[in-house]
Amino acid sequence: MDFELNEDQRMLKASVHHFLEKEFPKELIKKLYQSDDGYSSELWRKMAALGWMGLLVPEEYGGVGGSFLDLVVLVEEMGYNLCPGPFLSTVVLGGMTVLMSGNEEQKIDILPKLTRGEVKLTLALSEPNTIYDPSYIQVTATLDKDEYVIGGTKLFVPDANFADYFLCVARTERTPNPEEGITILLVDAKNPRTKCTLLRTLFNSKLCEIVFNDARVAKENVLGTVNLAWPTVTAIMEKAALVRCAEMIGGAQAAFDMALQYAKQRVQFDRPIGSFQAIQHHLANMWIDINGSRFLLYKAAWKMSSLIRASKEVAMAKARIGNVYRRVTTLGHQIFGGIGFTMEHDMHLYHRLSIEGDQAFGDQDFHREKVARELGL
Amino acid sequence: MDFEFTQQETAFRKEVEDFVKQELPPGWDEKIFRWPGGYGATPMFEANFKEFWDQSFRKLGSKGWLCLGWPTEYGGMASTMKQAIFNDVMSYYGAPAADVATSIVGPTILLVGSEEMKKEWLPKIARGDVRFWLGYSEPNAGSDLSSCQTKAYEEGDDLIINGQKIWSSGAHIADYAWLLARTDSTAKKHQGLSLMIVDNRTPGLTIRPIQNICGIHSFNEVFFDDVRIPKKHIVGEINKGFYYLMVALQFERIIMPIGAFRRILEELVKYVKETKRDGAMLGKNSRVRDKLATMAIELEILYGFYWRTAWLMDQGVAPVLESSALKLLGSELGQSFANAAMEILGPFGQLEKGSKWVPLKGMVSLGYLDSVSGPIGAGTSEVIRGIMATRGLGLPRI
Numbered sequence A: 001m002d003f004e005l006n007e008d009q010r011m012l013k014a015s016v017h018h019f020l021e022k023e024f025p026k027e028l029i030k031k032l033y034q035s036d037d038g039y040s041s042e043l044w045r046k047m048a049a050l051g052w053m054g055l056l057v058p059e060e061y062g063g064v065g066g067s068f069l070d071l072v073v074l075v076e077e078m079g080y081n082l083c084p085g086p087f088l089s090t091v092v093l094g095g096m097t098v099l100m101s102g103n104e105e106q107k108i109d110i111l112p113k114l115t116r117g118e119v120k121l122t123l124a125l126s127e128p129n130t131i132y133d134p135s136y137i138q139v140t141a142t143l144d145k146d147e148y149v150i151g152g153t154k155l156f157v158p159d160a161n162f163a164d165y166f167l168c169v170a171r172t173e174r175t176p177n178p179e180e181g182i183t184i185l186l187v188d189a190k191n192p193r194t195k196c197t198l199l200r201t202l203f204n205s206k207l208c209e210i211v212f213n214d215a216r217v218a219k220e221n222v223l224g225t226v227n228l229a230w231p232t233v234t235a236i237m238e239k240a241a242l243v244r245c246a247e248m249i250g251g252a253q254a255a256f257d258m259a260l261q262y263a264k265q266r267v268q269f270d271r272p273i274g275s276f277q278a279i280q281h282h283l284a285n286m287w288i289d290i291n292g293s294r295f296l297l298y299k300a301a302w303k304m305s306s307l308i309r310a311s312k313e314v315a316m317a318k319a320r321i322g323n324v325y326r327r328v329t330t331l332g333h334q335i336f337g338g339i340g341f342t343m344e345h346d347m348h349l350y351h352r353l354s355i356e357g358d359q360a361f362g363d364q365d366f367h368r369e370k371v372a373r374e375l376g377l
Numbered sequence B: 001m002d003f004e005f006t007q008q009e010t011a012f013r014k015e016v017e018d019f020v021k022q023e024l025p026p027g028w029d030e031k032i033f034r035w036p037g038g039y040g041a042t043p044m045f046e047a048n049f050k051e052f053w054d055q056s057f058r059k060l061g062s063k064g065w066l067c068l069g070w071p072t073e074y075g076g077m078a079s080t081m082k083q084a085i086f087n088d089v090m091s092y093y094g095a096p097a098a099d100v101a102t103s104i105v106g107p108t109i110l111l112v113g114s115e116e117m118k119k120e121w122l123p124k125i126a127r128g129d130v131r132f133w134l135g136y137s138e139p140n141a142g143s144d145l146s147s148c149q150t151k152a153y154e155e156g157d158d159l160i161i162n163g164q165k166i167w168s169s170g171a172h173i174a175d176y177a178w179l180l181a182r183t184d185s186t187a188k189k190h191q192g193l194s195l196m197i198v199d200n201r202t203p204g205l206t207i208r209p210i211q212n213i214c215g216i217h218s219f220n221e222v223f224f225d226d227v228r229i230p231k232k233h234i235v236g237e238i239n240k241g242f243y244y245l246m247v248a249l250q251f252e253r254i255i256m257p258i259g260a261f262r263r264i265l266e267e268l269v270k271y272v273k274e275t276k277r278d279g280a281m282l283g284k285n286s287r288v289r290d291k292l293a294t295m296a297i298e299l300e301i302l303y304g305f306y307w308r309t310a311w312l313m314d315q316g317v318a319p320v321l322e323s324s325a326l327k328l329l330g331s332e333l334g335q336s337f338a339n340a341a342m343e344i345l346g347p348f349g350q351l352e353k354g355s356k357w358v359p360l361k362g363m364v365s366l367g368y369l370d371s372v373s374g375p376i377g378a379g380t381s382e383v384i385r386g387i388m389a390t391r392g393l394g395l396p397r398i
């Protein structure tokens, strides 16, 4: 066993931390999260130039060819600094789906551009009637000559407002087995018969509704095999859940660091509040929460990087870390007292994000049920 | 990062596994397998199991498995990781693996003992020949051990000990006390204490039984009435006992019987897959599934701290935060496992061993009681959180 990052990963971590600290001061982050245009295209290009978008893209498509573990290291730091922008949707939901199931032409077309930061993608899966269950997917794509006609509403699509392409998960056939008959289609975001509406959320994380009003796309835009996309969708959801865990652990660590520092400085009753046992025990619990679940995160990521099945580990991580992030930011607020309950303060940013992260890509109940199945129940 | 065992470690794990399966007598599970996370129902503190325990320890000793973490010059394999693997496997089967001598006395002597003391005691401990009990707590010194009142004054080459210890687990089946006593009454509280070894057979030492809430005689009160021991039985330097004791606490953590948690989860999963209630398998009940999933996740985290602590110790680090978290979570998991099991079993959970209809060999009702002691023994949860905050996170002391 080895519980440490390797030399390259340590360097990556340090350089990401440094870059974000310098380029994304909290004032900018607050401005971005309050605006509809939640990212800076200039910084996006810089991040691409540093190789972040192409971290997992193989070298033959212009990427870095890094490991999943590298990505987790990167995103943990992004979470620490609340780095805004459509990174997860473009790189994981979009890029990894193309990488997993795209044909050579599609890969050559999309991946180099993605690596250079010139194209942004997202995956449209959830709907008003279902979050992840293929039985209830109602958006349909019907073949009409050489084109698919897509109709229906997708919901909670991350970063769809910035995206150049939507990967739309649609039902192309009614089958007895609900996991069959599902297809992924690449839809140009400029398609005039799609309408994207930004939803208002706690962190304003750019979750969208997309209405497909008989939007037509060429047959060639199918990604992967017609009717057999569901395994790809679940694989991508697993990866996305874990990357979100990395972001959450990073965020929880930041909230903890802030609270720990404050507990050492803030004086009441003539002594630092960190000398009170009630506060000490909160901080000890937060430390345990974060470090205990960081182990789950890294074990799952290590398995993924080593191409070992990691479904159980991912489900454990996601079930636990969503909960931990929320607990840590709640206690973080408690330790800051009144000052933390102001817009000016940073703690609420983490607190807002914690509930969004908890609910993204399957909430705690969803993932505990997956764990139960993995236990053979 | 790498979450795999080395080939050598995997082979070792298999060796231990094969050994324990072959060694355990028939009916073992029924007799001895207990709930982890508490200190009151540990077979090694009970007179009924003494003979088997002593035999097993000698066997383990002859294989070199009682000192896996020790340096090679003292017969060890210098691998805390191997020790952790060994404990994991053995505790899965409820088999004897470690005790006060191997996990506290030995490592402390290694660290601070004189050459003479090392030569005298380490081989005996490694062979599994001697059993120790821990003489720290007193009626008026629990969490605050610096208030220890048992006194040991010097007289020529000897020390004369007077006072009383309490909660002395297994003192009645052990050979020696690992004793904390005050050797300088004029010094500040922490600075006048020493650690020493006392033979249980010394005149003036009296042991009286105490029954714990499980109905088991694990505890004792031990009285010292002009008990005379040679000064050479003082561990390390005189008056440094309190600091040695703080160091020794770290070693204690890695002996947690973690495999027993794994085993219990497996048994519960099996139970709910085989048991029908209200017309459906218990395992199909979503609340039951949720409980078992939560248990599996928390256990995985416990293993995270377990392996990480072992790994850090092999890197030469004394991991205050990790090892404290391990003790804390282990004892809390003992309770949450017991609570969850009770809720899953319904009215069957309260049935005691030997009763008609008792599920899971009666472990659950016993575990429900014994798990109360986990967050109290070996440092209360409150005290450990305090240690983490001050020594680990650098928060100011009051």
Ligand SMILES: Cc1cc2nc3c(=O)[nH]c(=O)nc-3n(C[C@H](O)[C@H](O)[C@H](O)COP(=O)(O)OP(=O)(O)OC[C@H]3O[C@@H](n4cnc5c(N)ncnc54)[C@H](O)[C@@H]3O)c2cc1C
Pocket: A277, B038, B039, B040, B133, B134, B135, B136, B137, B138, B141, B142, B143, B144, B166, B167, B168, B169, B170, B373, B376, B377, B378, B379, B380, B381, B382, B383, B386
């Ligand atoms: C099953 C079992 C086996 C044991 N075996 C042994 C043994 O073999 N040898 C041995 O020497 N001892 C043994 N002990 C004793 C054990 O170490 C003590 O019980 C423990 O240290 C607590 O001391 P106490 O019982 O005096 O409780 P107290 O110290 O009186 O504590 C009572 C309560 O006050 C809290 N408290 C105390 N101080 C603080 C503080 N500073 N901050 C916050 N809260 C505080 C505690 O957390 C606890 O909740 C055993 C105990 C048990 C339960």
